[in-house]
Amino acid sequence: MLKNKAAVVTGSTSGIGLGIARALAREGADIMLNGLGDADEIERIRAGIAAEFGVKVTFSPANLMEPAAVKALIADAEVAFGAVDILVNNAGIQHVAPIDEFPDDKWEAIIRLNLMAAFHAIKAALPGMKRKGWGRIINTASAHSLVASPYKSAYVAAKHGIAGLTKTVALEVAQQKITCNAISPGYVWTPLVEKQIPDTMKARNMTAEEVKREVLLAAQPTKEFVTIEEVAAMAVFLCSNAAASITGANMSMDGGWTAA
Numbered sequence: 090m091l092k093n094k095a096a097v098v099t100g101s102t103s104g105i106g107l108g109i110a111r112a113l114a115r116e117g118a119d120i121m122l123n124g125l126g127d128a129d130e131i132e133r134i135r136a137g138i139a140a141e142f143g144v145k146v147t148f149s150p151a152n153l154m155e156p157a158a159v160k161a162l163i164a165d166a167e168v169a170f171g172a173v174d175i176l177v178n179n180a181g182i183q184h185v186a187p188i189d190e191f192p193d194d195k196w197e198a199i200i201r202l203n204l205m206a207a208f209h210a211i212k213a214a215l216p217g218m219k220r221k222g223w224g225r226i227i228n229t230a231s232a233h234s235l236v237a238s239p240y241k242s243a244y245v246a247a248k249h250g251i252a253g254l255t256k257t258v259a260l261e262v263a264q265q266k267i268t269c270n271a272i273s274p275g276y277v278w279t280p281l282v283e284k285q286i287p288d289t290m291k292a293r294n295m296t297a298e299e300v301k302r303e304v305l306l307a308a309q310p311t312k313e314f315v316t317i318e319e320v321a322a323m324a325v326f327l328c329s330n331a332a333a334s335i336t337g338a339n340m341s342m343d344g345g346w347t348a349a
């Protein structure tokens with residue numbers, strides 16, 4: 090379905106981004122991976138996807154905290170593939186702390202990566218999409234783009250911001266066969282979630298099991314984690330021609346969390 094298309098997936102060395110990259114590759118898209126991590130492990134992932142799906146897969150270690158690095162990532166992908174047809178803004182980090190103790194540097198880092206990097210990537214990728222008259226922009230938002238939880242001020246602010254950015258971009262390019270949508274998962278079991286358990290234990294004075302049951306899955310009526318594969322399948326659908334009229338949408342995949 091996505092043969093002759095090229096996709097940049099930010100934050101795709103792990104978790105949801107890696108799942109989306111694999112799913113797009115399965116559909117025939119060439120992939121620019123991006124993210125941090127151990128170089129040997131990333132090379133193993135890159136070569137594995139290329140071999141499994143018979144597509145071109147490259148990797149950029151761009152640190153998306155820096156606007157110049159975001160622009161370079163898009164430029165590198167355009168050189169490697171001739172175009173960026175699909176942009177998935179997925180890289181994200183979390184920090185959990187009461188607002189009166191929230192470290193300034195963590196606030197800034199979360200806004201820079203979870204919100205500003207998407208702006209810079211969209212700005213850099215849109216001219217090429219407009220030239221081709223086709224494009225798909227997908228922003229990994231979160232249930233926290235719609236509702237808040239205590240102790241996640243920066244993350245909730247960034248995710249509400251990305252929901253607004255998604256709608257604005259969708260309106261601006263609505264007549265150019267470019268769609269821009271957000272996917273808003275509830276809790277997905279990835280390293281990002283695993284890593285916030287110790288801080289949440291501290292902030293709420295709970296055990297790890299209590300955090301999983303009473304904080305994470307408490308919000309999700311299904312009492313199940315959302316899976317990476319489910320989120321990846323939604324991204325593939327949003328790239329299909331059947332999804333041409335879906336734009337400016339915020340697709341909740343949260344086991345009913347935001348229905349409550």
Ligand code: NAD
Binds near residue numbers: 154
């Ligand atoms: P993850 O920690 O598994 O993956 C994050 C990715 O971002 C990794 O590839 C990492 O290397 C990359 N990254 C981190 N800092 C970076 C930087 N400075 N520059 C470039 N890349 C960087 O996390 P995940 O759970 O897969 O999260 C992916 C996205 O999904 C995030 O935007 C997150 O907010 C969102 N999300 C996650 C959940 C969840 O429950 N896991 C729920 C809703 C939304």
